[in-house]
Amino acid sequence: KEHLTDADVILQGPPVMKARLSANENPFGPSPAAKKAMTEAMESCYQYPFMKSRELINKIAQYEGIQQSNLLMDAGSSPLLHAAAMFYGKNGAEIITGDPSYNDLAGTAANLGSKVIKVPLTADYKLDLDAMEAKVTASTGLVYICNPNNPTATIVDTAKLKGFCERVSKKAVVFIDEAYIDYLPDPQAASMMSLVKAGQNVIVARTFSKLYGFAGLRCGYVVAQPDTIKNLSGYATGMMSLAATTVAAAAAAYQEKEFLTDALKKTMASKQFLYDLLKKEGYTYIPSSANFVMFPINMDGQRFSQEMNNRGVSIRTWKFSGKDWCRVSIGRMDEMQAFADAFKQIS
Ligand code: PLP
Numbered sequence: 001k002e003h004l005t006d007a008d009v010i011l012q013g014p015p016v017m018k019a020r021l022s023a024n025e026n027p028f029g030p031s032p033a034a035k036k037a038m039t040e041a042m043e044s045c046y047q048y049p050f051m052k053s054r055e056l057i058n059k060i061a062q063y064e065g066i067q068q069s070n071l072l073m074d075a076g077s078s079p080l081l082h083a084a085a086m087f088y089g090k091n092g093a094e095i096i097t098g099d100p101s102y103n104d105l106a107g108t109a110a111n112l113g114s115k116v117i118k119v120p121l122t123a124d125y126k127l128d129l130d131a132m133e134a135k136v137t138a139s140t141g142l143v144y145i146c147n148p149n150n151p152t153a154t155i156v157d158t159a160k161l162k163g164f165c166e167r168v169s170k171k172a173v174v175f176i177d178e179a180y181i182d183y184l185p186d187p188q189a190a191s192m193m194s195l196v197k198a199g200q201n202v203i204v205a206r207t208f209s210k211l212y213g214f215a216g217l218r219c220g221y222v223v224a225q226p227d228t229i230k231n232l233s234g235y236a237t238g239m240m241s242l243a244a245t246t247v248a249a250a251a252a253a254y255q256e257k258e259f260l261t262d263a264l265k266k267t268m269a270s271k272q273f274l275y276d277l278l279k280k281e282g283y284t285y286i287p288s289s290a291n292f293v294m295f296p297i298n299m300d301g302q303r304f305s306q307e308m309n310n311r312g313v314s315i316r317t318w319k320f321s322g323k324d325w326c327r328v329s330i331g332r333m334d335e336m337q338a339f340a341d342a343f344k345q346i347s
Helices: 006-012 032-044 050-064 078-088 104-111 129-134 158-168 193-197 226-233 244-253 257-280 301-310 333-346
Strands: 071-074 094-099 115-120 140-146 173-177 202-207 220-223 292-297 316-320 323-329
Touching: 032 244, 050 071, 050 244, 071 078, 071 226, 078 104, 078 140, 078 173, 078 202, 078 220, 078 226, 094 104, 104 115, 104 140, 115 129, 129 140, 129 158, 140 158, 158 173, 158 193, 193 202, 257 292, 257 333, 301 316, 301 323, 301 333
Parallel strands: 094 115, 094 140, 140 173, 173 202
Antiparallel strands: 071 220, 202 220, 292 323, 316 323
16 A cells, blocks of 8 residues: 555554554553452453442542532443534534544534534644634534643643633533543643533543553543433443443542552653653654644655554654644653654654
8 A cells, every 4th residue: 555544554553563652542551450350340240230330430429529410421431422422413503623633522523414613723732712712603512622632732721711611601512521631730620520510511521541541441421410411311321331340440440549640650751751852853842731742743644654653653643734743642661762763764
């Protein structure tokens, strides 16, 4: 094949996989306690995990200070993003999102016939909240805010986002995707969860797929007003989607501070290695608030992706602001070294 698309790269994988830096996973997880809980759960996995599910839901509700009626869990946050696209994109309602941003919710809504309004990022590659707010009309069904934003790893100012939610949520639901919030120094301070508690028309999505290292286990949730949860439940399978092993692992791992702090520390060390490498090779990058880094490349994205792939390293590429960009997920140090070796050969 002359050219591989990014999707081909993910499906086929490199000839010899040295570093998988394409899907923003946490290679340091899941925690030993989560693995032990999974092994133990295998004994009783012929049963539906009703009791463990209750334990997990209680833990999350208690930690966040919310009611169970505010919470909907599913096999990762993806099914809940889809549920929101289906419910809020109905009858030609408009969806507003950043460009580029995580396109799952907006893409699903577009497939169902919604009009998606993509608002370019600011000059410093953050979601342009003012421009997004200016697009809100009576036809807006949902505004999607990915914070930290994928693929740029940028965050918006917390106070500014709170003001935005306060105003916009009176006109349309604001969906805050906090998949990467655990990578911030103080996730609770940056989260919009308090706005749900204050009764605002806001949905906060979280996942165990990132810092918890559960991408292959599938566990995520949304927190919202009880009526919103009921509406979304009509389009999601909910807790019945989760494997007993996953529920047990999530209950064991939730807010396991020591593990999370350690994974974060290792992620930061690998990220610093990448920053140093890029600086040394004469590249710039967007300062990252998540477990991936976006930087401009001097090569066609597909070619770059293919050249890296040929050297056993998977990354993703984007095109925006008139440039080709590479997004590198932060991996283990040996993976970052493999990235450095391949990158030096082709840059
Ligand atoms: N939201 C964002 C911003 C993501 O980057 C991802 C995955 O990469 C997801 C949601 C979906 O993750 P999951 O379905 O594993 O929870």
